[in-house]
Amino acid sequence: MINNLWLHPGLILLAGALVLPLVKGRLFRPYLLLVPVLAFGAVLMMPQGGYGVVPFLEWDLTFGRVDRLSLVFAYIMTLMCIIGTLYGLHVDNPFEMAAAWIYVAGSLGVIFAGDFLVLFLFWEVMAFSSVFLVWFRDRPESVWAGFRYLLVHAAGGMVLLAGIVLLYHATGDLGFHQLDVTRPTLPIYLILIGFILNAAVPPLHAWLPDAYGEATVSGAVFMCAFTTKTAVYALARGFAGMEILIPLGVVMALYGVVYAVLENDARRLLAYHIISQVGYMVAGVGIGTELAINGACAHAFAHILYKGLLFMGVGSVLYMTGKSRFTDLGGLYSRMPRAFVFTLIGGLSISAFPLFSGFVSKSMIVAAGFDDHLYWAAFLLTLASAGTFLHTGLKVPYFIWFGKNHCTKDTWEKAEDPPVHMQLAMGIAAFLCIFIGVYTPYLYDMLPYAAVYKPYTAYHVTESLQILLFTALGFFVFLKKLTPKPVISLDMDWFYRMGGRVFLLGAKKGMDYLSVRAQQYLGQALPRSLNKFSQSGPARLSLLLIRPLWYLTGVPVKGPDGVEKRFTDTFNQSLFTIGSSAVFIILVLMVLLFFVT
Amino acid sequence: MILDLIEFLRHRLKRVIQVCCVILVLLVGFDALLLDKGKAHTAAENMWGFWALFGFVSCVVIIFVSKWFGKLGITRREDYYDQ
Numbered sequence: 001m002i003n004n005l006w007l008h009p010g011l012i013l014l015a016g017a018l019v020l021p022l023v024k025g026r027l028f029r030p031y032l033l034l035v036p037v038l039a040f041g042a043v044l045m046m047p048q049g050g051y052g053v054v055p056f057l058e059w060d061l062t063f064g065r066v067d068r069l070s071l072v073f074a075y076i077m078t079l080m081c082i083i084g085t086l087y088g089l090h091v092d093n094p095f096e097m098a099a100a101w102i103y104v105a106g107s108l109g110v111i112f113a114g115d116f117l118v119l120f121l122f123w124e125v126m127a128f129s130s131v132f133l134v135w136f137r138d139r140p141e142s143v144w145a146g147f148r149y150l151l152v153h154a155a156g157g158m159v160l161l162a163g164i165v166l167l168y169h170a171t172g173d174l175g176f177h178q179l180d181v182t183r184p185t186l187p188i189y190l191i192l193i194g195f196i197l198n199a200a201v202p203p204l205h206a207w208l209p210d211a212y213g214e215a216t217v218s219g220a221v222f223m224c225a226f227t228t229k230t231a232v233y234a235l236a237r238g239f240a241g242m243e244i245l246i247p248l249g250v251v252m253a254l255y256g257v258v259y260a261v262l263e264n265d266a267r268r269l270l271a272y273h274i275i276s277q278v279g280y281m282v283a284g285v286g287i288g289t290e291l292a293i294n295g296a297c298a299h300a301f302a303h304i305l306y307k308g309l310l311f312m313g314v315g316s317v318l319y320m321t322g323k324s325r326f327t328d329l330g331g332l333y334s335r336m337p338r339a340f341v342f343t344l345i346g347g348l349s350i351s352a353f354p355l356f357s358g359f360v361s362k363s364m365i366v367a368a369g370f371d372d373h374l375y376w377a378a379f380l381l382t383l384a385s386a387g388t389f390l391h392t393g394l395k396v397p398y399f400i401w402f403g404k405n406h407c408t409k410d411t412w413e414k415a416e417d418p419p420v421h422m423q424l425a426m427g428i429a430a431f432l433c434i435f436i437g438v439y440t441p442y443l444y445d446m447l448p449y450a451a452v453y454k455p456y457t458a459y460h461v462t463e464s465l466q467i468l469l470f471t472a473l474g475f476f477v478f479l480k481k482l483t484p485k486p487v488i489s490l491d492m493d494w495f496y497r498m499g500g501r502v503f504l505l506g507a508k509k510g511m512d513y514l515s516v517r518a519q520q521y522l523g524q525a526l527p528r529s530l531n532k533f534s535q536s537g538p539a540r541l542s543l544l545l546i547r548p549l550w551y552l553t554g555v556p557v558k559g560p561d562g563v564e565k566r567f568t569d570t571f572n573q574s575l576f577t578i579g580s581s582a583v584f585i586i587l588v589l590m591v592l593l594f595f596v597t
Numbered sequence: 598m599i600l601d602l603i604e605f606l607r608h609r610l611k612r613v614i615q616v617c618c619v620i621l622v623l624l625v626g627f628d629a630l631l632l633d634k635g636k637a638h639t640a641a642e643n644m645w646g647f648w649a650l651f652g653f654v655s656c657v658v659i660i661f662v663s664k665w666f667g668k669l670g671i672t673r674r675e676d677y678y679d680q
Binding site for chain 2: 257258259261262333334337338340341370375378382383386387390457458459460462463464465466467468469470471473474475478481482485486487488489490497
C-alpha cells in the first residue's frame with residue numbers, strides 16, 4: 001500500500017494495533033496516543049491523487065483514491081480516533097483498543113477505496129473488528145447483542161457482495177464511482193441495500209441501538225462515529241441524487257425521534273438519535289445538489305464530534321456509576337458538574353443551536369431541501385430537529401443531572417466527575433463543537449464542493465431560536481409526560497430475536513414429530529410388512545401359479561373350507577416355509593440388484 | 598464554579614422562569630416587528646411567530662404521537678426478552 005511515498009493512514013492503525021498487545025509498562029499509554037496522532041498526521045500531509053494501486057489477478061486494485069470527498073471524512077475520522085483513544089486511556093485490555101483501531105482502519109480503508117473489491121474487504125473488516133467492542137463489555141447481554149450485530153452485518157455484507165459481483169458481471173468495471181441512479185438495476189439496488197444497512201435505515205436499523213447500548217464505555221464512542229458515517233460517505237460517493245433516499249432519510253429522522261421519546265436507557269436514546277441524524281445526511285445525499293452533498297459531509301463531520309461527545313458524557317456516568325438508565329439516575333449535577341456541561345454542549349450542538357456545530361451543518365441540508373422545492377421533506381426534517389432538542393438537548397441532561405433523584409446510595413457515592421483523560425477528551429470535542437459553530441470557514445473550506453452557504457442570517461437565527469426555545473417551552477409544559485419509565489421498546493430486532501425462538505421451537509417440535517414418526521414407520525411398520533412379505537411371499541407366488549388350475553378343476557377356492565386356505569395353512573406349517581422364504585428373499589434381492597446396477 | 602452557577606440559578610428559579618418567558622416574548626416580538634422576511638421559503642412563514650408555533654406544535658405532536666405509538670404494544674416490561 002506504499003506507493004509514491006504515500007502511506008495509508010489505515011495501515012498505520014493496523015500495524016499499531018498488531019504491535020499494541022506487545023507494548024507493556026510505562027510505554028503503553030504514550031504509545032496509545034502516538035499511533036492515532038501519526039494516522040492523523042498522515043491524513044493532514046496527504047496530497048490529492050490516486051495511490052496504492054496493487055495488481056491482483058486481472059484487476060488493478062486502488063487502495064488510495066484521495067480527493068476532497070475522501071479527505072474530509074478521513075480528517076474527521078482520524079481526529080475522532082485520537083479523541084476516542086484519549087477517552088479510553090484507562091482501558092487496560094490492549095485488545096479492546098486494538099479492535100477499535102482496526103475498526104477505524106476499516107473505515108479509512110473504505111473511505112480511500114477506489115474500487116468495490118477493496119471497499120468490500122474493508123467493509124467486512126469494520127464489522128468483524130467492531131463486534132469486539134460490544135463483546136468486551138463482558139455481560140451475557142452484550143455477548144448476544146454482539147452476535148446479533150455480527151449476523152446482521154454479515155447478511156448485509158453478502159447482499160453488498162452479490163450486488164458488486166452482478167455489477168461487475170454486467171459492466172466489467174469494478175471502479176467505485178457515482179452509479180447510474182436514474183435507471184437503477186438489480187445490482188445497484190443490492191449495493192444500495194448493503195450501504196443503507198450500515199447507515200441504519202429502517203427497517204434495517206435495529207442492530208444500532210441493540211449493539212451500541214451494550215458496547216463498552218469507550219467502544220460506544222468509537223462505534224457511534226464510524227459505521228454509519230462510512231456508509232454516508234459510500235452513499236455520497238455512489239448514490240448522490242438517488243431520489244428514494246430523500247423519503248428514507250426523512251423517515252429515519254422521524255423514526256429515531258419517536259423511539260427516543262420511549263427510551264429509558266440514555267445510551268440507547270443517543271443511539272436512536274444517531275439514526276435520526278444520519279437521516280438528515282441520507283436525505284442530503286438523496287437531494288444530491290452540491291449544497292446538499294456539502295451539507296451531508298458537513299453534518300457527518302459535526303455529528304462525529306458531537307455524538308462522540310454525547311456518548312463520552314453519558315459514558316462517563318456509566319463508567320463512574322455503572323448506570324445508564326434514567327430511572328436509576330437523576331439529580332447528579334452536584335456530583336458530576338463537568339460531565340453535565342460537556343454533555344450539554346453536545347446536546348446543544350446536535351440540536352443545531354446557533355453558535356454550535358449542528359447549526360452550521362444541519363441547516364445546509366434543510367436549506368438544500370427548500371432550494372429544491374422539497375417543502376415536505378424540509379418541514380419534516382425541521383420537525384425532527386425539534387424532537388432532537390427535546391430529547392438529546394433537554395431530556396438527557398435533565399433526567400440525569402436534574403429531575404427526580406433515583407440514585408441508590410451506592411450510585412450517589414460512586415458518582416463524581418470522571419478521570420482527567422476523559423475530561424480532556426470531552427473538552428477537546430466540546431471545543432471543536434463550538435469552534436465549528438463559531439468559525440465556519442474551518443469546516444466549510446474542507447467540503448468537497450464550492451457551494452456557498454451562510455448560516456448566520458438574521459432570518460435563520462431567529463427561525464432556529466424560535467423553534468428551539470418553543471420546543472423547550474413544550475418540554476417543561478409536558479415534563480410529566482416525558483418522565484422516563486422502566487420499560488423497553490420493541491423494534492425490528494424483535495423479528496430476528498423472536499424469529500430465532502420460533503425457529504428453535506419449530507426445530508424442536510419438528511424433530512420430536514420426526515422422531516416419533518420414524519419410530520412408528522421405520523422401526524415398527526416397515527419391518528413388520530417386510531417380515532410378512534418374506535414369510536408369505538413363496539405361498540402367494542405358488543398360489544399365483546396354482547389358482548388357475550383349481551378354477552379349471554372346479555373345486556371351491558375361496559371361503560373357510562376352500563382349497564386356498566388349506567393350501568396356505570399347510571404351507572405355513574411345513575418346514576418347507578423356512579427354506580422357501582430364504583430362497584425367495586435371495587431371489588428378490590437379486591432382482592433388486594439387477595435393476596439397481 | 599459550574600456548581601456555584603447552577604446553585605445560583607436554582608435558588609432564583611422563579612426569576613429564571615420569568616426571564617425565559619420574557620425572552621420568548623421578545624423573540625416573537627422581534628419576528629413580528631423587525632425581522633426582514635425576504636429569506637422566507639414559503640408564504641406561510643410570513644405569519645408572525647410562525648416558527649415559534651411550528652416548534653411548539655412539533656414538540657406536542659412528537660410527544661403525543663410517540664406515546665400513542667408506544668401504547669400500541671411497542672413498550673414492554675424490561676424482562677420481555679428474558680421470558
